[in-house]
């Protein structure tokens with residue numbers, strides 16, 4: 151693909167959703183009921199992290215669910231990006247900025263959201279033609295104060311802050327004009343996934359969706 155795949159494409163894929171549940175799914179059997187719970191809670195997208203052996207299969211199952219735009223997270227190499235897209239990923243998220251991952255995603259025509267934690271990394275992302283980045287790990291970097299300070303010199307950039315954000319903090323981020331969406335695992339914590347507590351995942355998701363629209 152010739153042109154850059156930018157934040158506008160990501161916003162399109164997310165269909166205006168401003169919440170990105172980040173999932174680390176322990177077992178492939180969890181994928182179906184988890185997709186049901188997230189969709190029933192009102193989520194419109196989800197990120198399946200490549201941190202578990204079954205991540206690709208989970209992604210495939212969740213992508214086939216149809217009710218969610220499912221992307222891949224913790225993508226560290228171009229090869230992982232290829233596998234993610236083959237499994238149905240509609241977008242790719244990385245904890246850091248890697249030119250090869252970004253270039254491969256561009257060739258594959260899939261929006262990519264690399265993580266940045268400094269102005270220098272952000273400038274490298276801009277140089278690569280991107281206009282949307284993940285601020286990671288947002289809370290450890292200083293939360294809203296860090297986001298505002300980093301956003302100030304880069305008026306065209308949109309951020310997806312992720313890392314340490316929960317229900318009590320999400321609205322503050324969403325109120326920032328520079329924030330496209332907020333990501334986090336608090337809607338589907340591993341402890342609930344381990345227990346198979348999908349009712350609680352649905353409740354946490356619905357609570358977050360409600361907070362994101364008020």
Ligand code: 3PG
Nearest residue numbers: 172312313314315334335
């Ligand atoms: C990620 O991969 O984006 C983060 O691990 C999610 O961060 P959180 O678990 O603190 O929400």
